Amino acid sequence: MADSTLTAQRSRAQQRPRARGTRRRRAEWVGYLPYLLPGAAAFIVVIGYPLMTNVYFSLFKWRGGMAPLRWNGLGNYVDLLGDDKFWTSFGNSLAMIVAMVLVPTLLGLVLAAVLFDYLGRRFGAQVSSVLRATYYLPQILPVAVAGVLWNWILNSQTGALNEILRGMGVAAPPNWLGDPTTALPSVMLVLIWVQMGYPVVIFMAALQRVDPELYEAAELDGAGWWDRFRAITVPQIRPETFVVTLTCTVAALKVFGPIYVLTRGGPESSTLVPSYYSYLNFFDKSQVGYGSAIATVLTLVIVVVAVIILGLQSRSERREREGV
Amino acid sequence: MAVATEVRTPEVRRTAVDSRYRRGPGRWLVLAAAVVVGLAVLAPFGIMLLNAFKSPQDYAANGPLSLPSGLYLDGVVAFWERVDFPVKLWNSVFISAVVAVLGALLSLLNAYAIGIGRVKGRLWIVALFLLANMLPQEALIYPLFTMAQSVGLSNSQWSVIIIFTVIQSAFGTYLLSSVLGTFPPALLEAAQLDGASRWRILWQVVFPIVRPTLSVLMIFFFIWTWNEFFIPLVMLTSNDTQTIPIALASLQGDRMMDAPTINAGSLVSLVPAVVFFLIFQRTLTRGVTAGAVK
Numbered sequence: 311m312a313d314s315t316l317t318a319q320r321s322r323a324q325q326r327p328r329a330r331g332t333r334r335r336r337a338e339w340v341g342y343l344p345y346l347l348p349g350a351a352a353f354i355v356v357i358g359y360p361l362m363t364n365v366y367f368s369l370f371k372w373r374g375g376m377a378p379l380r381w382n383g384l385g386n387y388v389d390l391l392g393d394d395k396f397w398t399s400f401g402n403s404l405a406m407i408v409a410m411v412l413v414p415t416l417l418g419l420v421l422a423a424v425l426f427d428y429l430g431r432r433f434g435a436q437v438s439s440v441l442r443a444t445y446y447l448p449q450i451l452p453v454a455v456a457g458v459l460w461n462w463i464l465n466s467q468t469g470a471l472n473e474i475l476r477g478m479g480v481a482a483p484p485n486w487l488g489d490p491t492t493a494l495p496s497v498m499l500v501l502i503w504v505q506m507g508y509p510v511v512i513f514m515a516a517l518q519r520v521d522p523e524l525y526e527a528a529e530l531d532g533a534g535w536w537d538r539f540r541a542i543t544v545p546q547i548r549p550e551t552f553v554v555t556l557t558c559t560v561a562a563l564k565v566f567g568p569i570y571v572l573t574r575g576g577p578e579s580s581t582l583v584p585s586y587y588s589y590l591n592f593f594d595k596s597q598v599g600y601g602s603a604i605a606t607v608l609t610l611v612i613v614v615v616a617v618i619i620l621g622l623q624s625r626s627e628r629r630e631r632e633g634v
Numbered sequence: 635m636a637v638a639t640e641v642r643t644p645e646v647r648r649t650a651v652d653s654r655y656r657r658g659p660g661r662w663l664v665l666a667a668a669v670v671v672g673l674a675v676l677a678p679f680g681i682m683l684l685n686a687f688k689s690p691q692d693y694a695a696n697g698p699l700s701l702p703s704g705l706y707l708d709g710v711v712a713f714w715e716r717v718d719f720p721v722k723l724w725n726s727v728f729i730s731a732v733v734a735v736l737g738a739l740l741s742l743l744n745a746y747a748i749g750i751g752r753v754k755g756r757l758w759i760v761a762l763f764l765l766a767n768m769l770p771q772e773a774l775i776y777p778l779f780t781m782a783q784s785v786g787l788s789n790s791q792w793s794v795i796i797i798f799t800v801i802q803s804a805f806g807t808y809l810l811s812s813v814l815g816t817f818p819p820a821l822l823e824a825a826q827l828d829g830a831s832r833w834r835i836l837w838q839v840v841f842p843i844v845r846p847t848l849s850v851l852m853i854f855f856f857i858w859t860w861n862e863f864f865i866p867l868v869m870l871t872s873n874d875t876q877t878i879p880i881a882l883a884s885l886q887g888d889r890m891m892d893a894p895t896i897n898a899g900s901l902v903s904l905v906p907a908v909v910f911f912l913i914f915q916r917t918l919t920r921g922v923t924a925g926a927v928k
Contacts, residue, residue: 341751341832342750342753345744346744353762357766357801360775360777360778424664437665444676450907450911451908452878452903453879454882455903459682461886463681468892477697477699503674503675564771566772566864567879571883584770589868592772602776604772605773609769612769613765613768
């Protein structure tokens, strides 16, 4: 912007401060639009258009590729309602939420508080940071690699776990991933192992914000560890709890890689999840329309859940502000 | 902390607190519990290390917990040759690095318009980008798959690169926009008074200041893309284009995969991720705080 216009605007602004702000800004933001262009174009090509096309596909019966698309209206969605596997897959999503959100968040909360407020103070910061790094380790490796490793450990014949159990005298150790009754709990344990470090790290970072004098004062007043945990730790890190809950819930609803490498949804669909079920329909059963319908429903569920969590978060923030 | 307590608290209380701090068996119990959790997390890695260099006969005879009786390298060699590891390593590095650079660039351009340009409707734009980051990839994959085929990018790493550049930059835009939203206006006004164009302001004023945040974003993008599974699995169908996680997963169920090969394969596959993390751990913590201060 040239000097003269700025000066002119300044002198005008002194007389009419209101008008200056809006007029100048309107001219300003339009000039920045070209910078949004590549992002917008890429967004439309890679996200917007495919998402719409997916919804469109879900209205057809289509075997994929060169096969003809046959109009099916909402038929695929009606079929979903009567499809046991569809309901199983969403039921298993609840198990995934337990394994990837509920347990890791609660464990993470306790571990972070213990490391920060208890062990960190009694044994030094080094001890707690080493433990934190240990808990976080599973998070940095590709989840498919972790899955392959666990798949072998849990293998009924040659796996490490059953070798150990047989060595201890267990005659017929369970077929962890091959038995419909144990497969889901086994997958859940692996996911807890993968996921746990994330809330620990986030919560410990959050605790850095808390004034240490709060803890000292509470301790001097005779508050035990549990009282301090409930009255100081939990309320202080509420914003991070929402972030962790949101990101982990979305991840749990989307989970694919671990299921693919651990069980492929089996045995007998006992570990089937929506994302894997749609993948099966797309690339295995060649029922592209049906797979698209599953993916569309999953998208809607994720958006609704995310909006609910964000709503809860803003309500809690509002209440906190009013409370203060 | 001990000093602070000593200064502030009366004598009687201090000794009470001190005794709770220093003595008592309770703290050792808590430490033991935390260490046990840590060992449980480490156990699979330990078992992997123990068995990656153990011969199948040794494994059959002595089980998974014994130390290997000799250094057996056939597992590593078998995995290395079977998946042609150097090719897979290069594919992973290439895809992740290009996505990191392009994704950060796209995030910067978007965030420049949103955070500094204050484009109208920016809240909706950011919300849209956030939403894109949460979408299940299954809801995009089949159209993307057919689109890639129709433009001749099937089984091409560029299809994966383009897709992840957009998906990662969706998050990057969200983060950078809020960072740039707090950019010191005095700096911008000074540059404008000097007659600098928007393009020059972006590269000579904004870019140098947000560089730490950008490098953190690039590290995130690299690791996330490196670890991605679903889209590469669908889009990269031949041996010479696949990434490490896909190659390892595709060996699964192969009858020739014995315990040392699986363990060596897992070990070799996770080493790059761990090394990368160790190298950039410092940058991560430093960059995050630098971004926060500015």
